[in-house]
Amino acid sequence: MPASIGDVAEHAGVSVATVSRALRGLPNVAPSTRARVLEAAARLGYVADARAAGLASGRTRTIGVAVPLIGPWFFSQVLAGVEAVVTDRDLDLLVLTVDDDAGRQRLASGARLRGRVDGVIAVDVALTEEQRATLAANDLPAVLVGLRGEDLPCVLVDNVEVGRTATEHLLSLGHTRIGLVGHARDDPLRFSVPEERRRGYHEALAAAGIEPDPRLELDGNFSIPGGAEAAEALLALPEPPTAILAMSDEMAFGCLRLARQRGLAVPGDLSVVGVDDHDVAAAWDLTTVSQPVQGMGEQAAELLLAVIDAGATAPAHLTVPSRLRVRGTTGPAKADRTPSRSTQDAIT
Amino acid sequence: MPASIGDVAEHAGVSVATVSRALRGLPNVAPSTRARVLEAAARLGYVADARAAGLASGRTRTIGVAVPLIGPWFFSQVLAGVEAVVTDRDLDLLVLTVDDDAGRQRLASGARLRGRVDGVIAVDVALTEEQRATLAANDLPAVLVGLRGEDLPCVLVDNVEVGRTATEHLLSLGHTRIGLVGHARDDPLRFSVPEERRRGYHEALAAAGIEPDPRLELDGNFSIPGGAEAAEALLALPEPPTAILAMSDEMAFGCLRLARQRGLAVPGDLSVVGVDDHDVAAAWDLTTVSQPVQGMGEQAAELLLAVIDAGATAPAHLTVPSRLRVRGTTGPAKADRTPSRSTQDAIT
DNA sequence: GTGAAAGCGCTAACAA
DNA sequence: TTGTTAGCGCTTTCAC
Numbered sequence: 126m127p128a129s130i131g132d133v134a135e136h137a138g139v140s141v142a143t144v145s146r147a148l149r150g151l152p153n154v155a156p157s158t159r160a161r162v163l164e165a166a167a168r169l170g171y172v173a174d175a176r177a178a179g180l181a182s183g184r185t186r187t188i189g190v191a192v193p194l195i196g197p198w199f200f201s202q203v204l205a206g207v208e209a210v211v212t213d214r215d216l217d218l219l220v221l222t223v224d225d226d227a228g229r230q231r232l233a234s235g236a237r238l239r240g241r242v243d244g245v246i247a248v249d250v251a252l253t254e255e256q257r258a259t260l261a262a263n264d265l266p267a268v269l270v271g272l273r274g275e276d277l278p279c280v281l282v283d284n285v286e287v288g289r290t291a292t293e294h295l296l297s298l299g300h301t302r303i304g305l306v307g308h309a310r311d312d313p314l315r316f317s318v319p320e321e322r323r324r325g326y327h328e329a330l331a332a333a334g335i336e337p338d339p340r341l342e343l344d345g346n347f348s349i350p351g352g353a354e355a356a357e358a359l360l361a362l363p364e365p366p367t368a369i370l371a372m373s374d375e376m377a378f379g380c381l382r383l384a385r386q387r388g389l390a391v392p393g394d395l396s397v398v399g400v401d402d403h404d405v406a407a408a409w410d411l412t413t414v415s416q417p418v419q420g421m422g423e424q425a426a427e428l429l430l431a432v433i434d435a436g437a438t439a440p441a442h443l444t445v446p447s448r449l450r451v452r453g454t455t456g457p458a459k460a461d462r463t464p465s466r467s468t469q470d471a472i473t
Numbered sequence: 474m475p476a477s478i479g480d481v482a483e484h485a486g487v488s489v490a491t492v493s494r495a496l497r498g499l500p501n502v503a504p505s506t507r508a509r510v511l512e513a514a515a516r517l518g519y520v521a522d523a524r525a526a527g528l529a530s531g532r533t534r535t536i537g538v539a540v541p542l543i544g545p546w547f548f549s550q551v552l553a554g555v556e557a558v559v560t561d562r563d564l565d566l567l568v569l570t571v572d573d574d575a576g577r578q579r580l581a582s583g584a585r586l587r588g589r590v591d592g593v594i595a596v597d598v599a600l601t602e603e604q605r606a607t608l609a610a611n612d613l614p615a616v617l618v619g620l621r622g623e624d625l626p627c628v629l630v631d632n633v634e635v636g637r638t639a640t641e642h643l644l645s646l647g648h649t650r651i652g653l654v655g656h657a658r659d660d661p662l663r664f665s666v667p668e669e670r671r672r673g674y675h676e677a678l679a680a681a682g683i684e685p686d687p688r689l690e691l692d693g694n695f696s697i698p699g700g701a702e703a704a705e706a707l708l709a710l711p712e713p714p715t716a717i718l719a720m721s722d723e724m725a726f727g728c729l730r731l732a733r734q735r736g737l738a739v740p741g742d743l744s745v746v747g748v749d750d751h752d753v754a755a756a757w758d759l760t761t762v763s764q765p766v767q768g769m770g771e772q773a774a775e776l777l778l779a780v781i782d783a784g785a786t787a788p789a790h791l792t793v794p795s796r797l798r799v800r801g802t803t804g805p806a807k808a809d810r811t812p813s814r815s816t817q818d819a820i821t
Numbered sequence: 822g823t824g825a826a827a828g829c830g831c832t833a834a835c836a837a
Numbered sequence: 838t839t840g841t842t843a844g845c846g847c848t849t850t851c852a853c
Contacts, residue, residue, distance in 0.1 A: 153838060154839085158839080174587055176831085179831085182833085217585075234520075235475075236520045490823070501822055502823085521846080526847055528846080
């Protein structure tokens, strides 16, 4: 049975109101009184019950983050970013995974979050148009990361630019057959990231006068094995690509693994570019388009806290910069690759 | 202003007690009454306030996880494991970072957690003996992951075995000069993992009749850059090692990067073995000692829930298995490496 | 099967 | 500067 505020009051010989004030550092408490209260609280090991404090004050001092998954690099980095600012403000962090429509509905309606958090950050949560509206209409302050929502503050990357930048880099190296490894969602209207990156890829190809070849665009499931499988399928094509743009570094790692298994030189036989700038990317010497993932979490948290503190403001749409980082996995396209390959085959 | 239980009661024409019972699925509610209540609740979009429910019931339906950091792979995987079982039981997850002594003290004393969680899992939190005792004496159910605590339930890996297994593998390949890249904590009594792995390394060397060379044991900070730096220093030794045991895969990645930069063949010139079986390890073909990281999180959560549900039980100490996974970064030691190197130098 | 009422432990007006 | 008191919104006896 932990000590309650009444116990402290009794021991300090003051009222509970004074204990509350003294412990929260409010003004209008005599220094001597405050000292006595602090002493009594310390002696009793008193800590205010968060539920009771929250119930009475209307606040929870907790902010929620909704992610589809916790384990993958991207989400763990966003979480770390949010955590940094949340901890800095002496708030707590509630993490919830939202990976199905029931979860999205609960999130949008505010169910399960009432009395738990003062606001929520939804990271790559593929809400329907209607759910977004519900969330916005909700009394719960919310910020979106990764996906757009008109009437809500968002932290976004220009994913069309991401796709275009990476593709232009490969084009500039002379590649003309460029594989695209991404993710085919059931509903691209909701999880729009792959679709936008693909658009950038198409734009860059078009600008170079290259006709996109649908056979070069494969699903990689945003995972390492998925990337490997996609690369395998691409390389099995009659006219395989000389370069691959993977929509995440993890898929790029899968491509690199497959290339190594096939004995292909990178970038000699195959160039690979990723997206993210994963911690491991530099160690792997992977060319990639970086995004400030942790920074996105921080920005989202700042945005959310501003909404919570200031009440409703105009929903800010923040676009964070991406940047091409050229490293060792991309290089010039061979003038003629197929011949040299035939030669190899002949030798074998 | 969200609807309260009173509003629902009014709309359904029953008392608040009945609403509470009906909504929580308790028995002793007439089906027709329950239906009316559910209908009213749905119409009003009613959700019980978690603070009020918690205050009245004494429970929070939330469990806490304390980690030193959120971003690194190991912690994000443990979190994912915990999250899986927590979500399964329809509980919430509060994440807090504890990375300094003030934080450890707060955690041990239960401060900041009162009224927030029903129990806490501390992952690799380097508590002092005294703090562990405080935590154990606390009314807050707690489970430790990674570090031992006599009077608390723990989920552990046999880290001596981890070090021994990895070292024996290298010895069996003929390596005799084996570098060790780990972490030098101020107080190895508190964060004992590196010390234990080092012990296993020493044991294996001793069993092979090899005298340990302190110059071969370096700090790698459990990070990729740290691993690279350590590898650099090791390779700069007059008699460089032919193999490196890195205490984490991330440090092993750093070693591999450095090796590649130096133009060293792996495993031809240098063998590298890690610990963890990081997602990326397989893609990199890294030999490593795997531990069921996500599983450790799950086990810890199960243990904690058992303590919460069943009250105080004998503190279980669970040891999860580690396993050597031989892949491509380890190979036979060259018979004589130094000579061939001199030749190279001469040519250059 | 249902309701009345007493808290849960705190904060925030309002008095003094 | 300090105390009194009325909630915050729910759960939980205890009656009926």
